[in-house]
Amino acid sequence: MSASVAEALHASPARARGSAAVEAPAVHLALLGTGTVGSAVLERLSAWQSTGFAEGLTLAHVANSRRSISRPGGVALRQVADALAASPCPSRLDDVAGRLGGSGRRIVIDATASAEVAARHADWLQDGLHVVTACKLARGTGLAAWRAVETACAAGQTEYGDSATVGAGLPLLRSIRALRAGGDRVTAIAGVLSGSLAWLFNHYDGLRPFSGFVRQARDAGFTEPDPREDLSGEDVRRKLLILARAAGFELEQDTVRVTSLVPDAMAALGRSDVDAALPQLDVPLRERFAAAYKNGEKLRFVARLEDGAARVGLESLPADHPLAGGAGTDNKVAIWSDRYDEQPLVIQGPGAGAGVTAAGMLDDVLRIAAG
Numbered sequence: 001m002s003a004s005v006a007e008a009l010h011a012s013p014a015r016a017r018g019s020a021a022v023e024a025p026a027v028h029l030a031l032l033g034t035g036t037v038g039s040a041v042l043e044r045l046s047a048w049q050s051t052g053f054a055e056g057l058t059l060a061h062v063a064n065s066r067r068s069i070s071r072p073g074g075v076a077l078r079q080v081a082d083a084l085a086a087s088p089c090p091s092r093l094d095d096v097a098g099r100l101g102g103s104g105r106r107i108v109i110d111a112t113a114s115a116e117v118a119a120r121h122a123d124w125l126q127d128g129l130h131v132v133t134a135c136k137l138a139r140g141t142g143l144a145a146w147r148a149v150e151t152a153c154a155a156g157q158t159e160y161g162d163s164a165t166v167g168a169g170l171p172l173l174r175s176i177r178a179l180r181a182g183g184d185r186v187t188a189i190a191g192v193l194s195g196s197l198a199w200l201f202n203h204y205d206g207l208r209p210f211s212g213f214v215r216q217a218r219d220a221g222f223t224e225p226d227p228r229e230d231l232s233g234e235d236v237r238r239k240l241l242i243l244a245r246a247a248g249f250e251l252e253q254d255t256v257r258v259t260s261l262v263p264d265a266m267a268a269l270g271r272s273d274v275d276a277a278l279p280q281l282d283v284p285l286r287e288r289f290a291a292a293y294k295n296g297e298k299l300r301f302v303a304r305l306e307d308g309a310a311r312v313g314l315e316s317l318p319a320d321h322p323l324a325g326g327a328g329t330d331n332k333v334a335i336w337s338d339r340y341d342e343q344p345l346v347i348q349g350p351g352a353g354a355g356v357t358a359a360g361m362l363d364d365v366l367r368i369a370a371g
């Protein structure tokens with residue numbers, strides 16, 4: 001495609017409707033991260049070119065950890081990988097706001113797993129840039145960072161699109177917020193919050209090595225860039241904190257009791273040594289599987305918030321337990337509130353994967369763009 005994103009995205013909807021173009025409010029986007037999730041964001045934006053969804057959106061800046069490209073009129077969507085590879089411009093977080101221009105709505109889309117990027121969210125929000133993120137590090141770690149985002153949104157009159165941080169965009173956060181907006185207290189949450197761990201325990205058969213399944217989940221794009229983030233329960237801790245805080249429980253991260261699947265020796269390794277060490281998981285997981293199997297039970301990695309206390313870990317559940325169901329990367333989350341007191345509200349669906357995550361992020365972009 002040789003047309004710029006701006007040309008394509010602005011012209012197509014009007015052409016499709018066969019009507020004169022209507023001036024759409026300008027919305028400038030910066031995409032940080034072009035890995036598993038960021039690439040899917042680009043693909044979805046490309047697929048929108050012949051629809052009205054992207055009307056008014058201009059992707060003005062794209063960066064990975066090394067390089068960046070900026071085009072005030074819009075980056076050519078299908079040429080991003082080549083353009084980045086050829087770009088002489090380094091990737092600098094200090095440049096992002098300037099590359100988005102000074103007028104219209106400006107949205108930073110964070111598709112990285114970078115703590116350095118997450119640490120910028122509050123500053124951008126305070127400075128009038130909206131942020132849409134799949135990264136849990138700003139809202140799912142220290143309580144001070146969570147509060148900084150809240151305060152910055154209020155100060156900058158900006159929005160934080162965090163739908164994709166839990167359940168890869170499943171309507172979890174928005175349901176909890178809707179319940180509270182309707183006057184309910186959320187009293188408890190229990191569920192499978194990790195798509196990769198759901199996939200692992202839906203596929204692991206106790207016969208083939210667990211490490212092989214971990215590699216498959218990683219190669220399918222379900223795990224974090226470092227799969228120990230998932231296996232240690234840290235990713236689930238962050239998700240539970242995000243849900244709990246949205247539900248009104250302002251928990252500090254160390255109050256969540258997390259039981260890790262990662263042996264100490266593997267936890268201590270550098271990232272490049274992790275793959276070779278994955279077989280360290282095989283014997284302990286085979287033993288856990290065999291014990292559960294003997295009792296007719298299934299292993300599920302469960303997060304619970306009950307009586308204001310939070311915990312995360314592997315549980316052996318009766319095969320007919322509601323949380324033992326599901327397939328693939330399904331997250332399954334039960335939410336109890338004043339109105340869902342005896343029977344919880346249950347939300348289930350794919351909880352990891354580039355496509356659903358990118359879709360959840362772009363839902364937030366469209367909502368913010370619409371004002």
Ligand SMILES: NC(=O)C1=CN([C@@H]2O[C@H](COP(=O)(O)OP(=O)(O)OC[C@H]3O[C@@H](n4cnc5c(N)ncnc54)[C@H](O)[C@@H]3O)[C@@H](O)[C@H]2O)C=CC1
Nearest residue numbers: 033034035036037064065111112113114134135225352353
């Ligand atoms: N894979 C999944 O199913 C889901 C992932 N997420 C989250 O999405 C985020 C991204 O995950 P992946 O795409 O799997 O990671 P990835 O490792 O495939 O890609 C990360 C990208 O971020 C870039 N990056 C790193 N530091 C940067 C910086 N300072 N400036 C600009 N770019 C930078 C890297 O160059 C790379 O392009 C993570 O926070 C993850 O937790 C959330 C929901 C589901």
Ligand SMILES: N[C@@H](CC=O)C(=O)O
Nearest residue numbers: 194195196223224352
């Ligand atoms: N690694 C995560 C991806 C989404 O947040 C998971 O497995 O759920």
